[in-house]
Amino acid sequence: MSIKLPLFSVLGVIAVTGGYFISKSFSHKTIKDRLSNSLMSVSEDVSKWEDRLSRLKGAQGDSLVDDLREIKNSDPTSQKLKDWCVTNVESPFKDGKLLLNVKSYCTYMVRDKLSRTPRPESDGNWEHAATKLIRPDVVLSNVMKDIKARIHNTSNPTNFDALKSWCKEILDAMYENDSNFKDADSYCTNKD
Template sequence: MNWIAKSVLVVLGSVSAVGGVFIGKQFSSRETAKKTISEVLGKSLIDPKITSYSTKWDYRKDKLKKAKEEDLVPSLAGLKSKNNSLTGEDIRNWCEVNVKGFEGDDEGKKLKNAASYCTFNIKDKMTGTPIEENGSWDSAKQKLKGIQSGTPLSQKMQSVKALLEQNPNPQEDALKQWCLEAYDKQFMDDQDQDLRDANSYCV
């Protein structure tokens, strides 16, 4: 091998080595650029420092009691195992600590848990008084059924309205079922169509 060929190999080897280090650094930087859970959930998060939110934490305590253990990260499963001694304050404390973790922690399970137990839901953000499961849904149903053709209506409300007016066999509980499911959905922002529909037809 002549000196020219040797020189080319040396240069290529150097570029390869340098390139390998550069790529490695790029990958490392990308890995360390993970978002925290609080950054991902943003304005959906309940502020644990606001003391007037105690009823919201109590609701999430009851929700945790009904959860499947396999869906929970170990620390939250440990709280669930407290059974009757579990408090809303336990949930608040868990959220305050764990939203500082990263979105990929526990293969993303911690983020899912935080979204379920540390965020506002649509019911929290409704401007009117939500109709409860055993409340009267007649007025709300009549309001939706009374919407005239051509009036702007979300696709979901169009579907619910169609079920209420189905002939034969109208599904009288269609609106109730939609509202009860919507109540527990994570609040995203004030422009969320589900929130708008709930404010219009679930009060």
């Protein structure tokens, strides 16, 4: 009887631990599960789907999975792209061309989720955009600390090319509601 109690305790711990690892391995089994906050809704404004279609039309054929390349090469429409997205987000989550294609053509971009209008690259008032960045009392992400250092290290302290360049790149990146999005909303948008 005294051996049974420790044996059952050990078996119980093994069962709980095994269940934890099994559930953890299945927690993000599809692209949809993993990118749920970033995926565009099928009911999203048609202009966003048309924007993704324009990107698809400009894509290199070898960067696309076969069925998406077929859509591109045969009378592409935003509805065909949307249908492709709905089908393919159910695929297993793994790195590769399919995942990259879903991220490029089926997700929101940072610019889609901003609370204000993105600041045009041609805007002559990037100094105003960088004022918060340069202030010493502001808590910055690592990316913004790096940009602040690059601004300070230029011979021309009014050269905000590092910030402009970062904004240009991040606005077209996949939306993930992370520090990059928060930085873009703070430093890459026009003031109200």
